[in-house]
Amino acid sequence: MKRVWSGSTLHDTAHLQNLLEQAGIGSFIKHRELASAMGDLPFLECSPELWVLRDEQSVRATAVIGEALRPDTGAPAARWQCAECREDNEAQFAVCWNCGHRDPATPE
Numbered sequence: 001m002k003r004v005w006s007g008s009t010l011h012d013t014a015h016l017q018n019l020l021e022q023a024g025i026g027s028f029i030k031h032r033e034l035a036s037a038m039g040d041l042p043f044l045e046c047s048p049e050l051w052v053l054r055d056e057q058s059v060r061a062t063a064v065i066g067e068a069l070r071p072d073t074g075a076p077a078a079r080w081q082c083a084e085c086r087e088d089n090e091a092q093f094a095v096c097w098n099c100g101h102r103d104p105a106t107p108e
């Protein structure tokens, strides 16, 4: 097993796990419970982490995650609605958590 992502919120981490699942990559979230107990614990010890079950899929998983995150352009980004399935997506994501559709407004 290999860690491919460490997020600041469980929400973000769950979004990425969903995308990995769509790509056929098995993964699990570590510190899922601790993240919800945040406040009593030091931040770094309870950030949710995304791990792939099979090491050989970690490179592909990292690519999927890199693709999904909106490049930091310095401009404030807004939440956006998927044109495909109408789900709301957080600003930092360039790919819909629900269907994998890419936000057309995202710079390459």
Ligand SMILES: [Zn+2]
Pocket: 082, 083, 084, 085, 086, 087, 096, 097, 098, 099, 100, 101
């Ligand atoms: Zn969608």
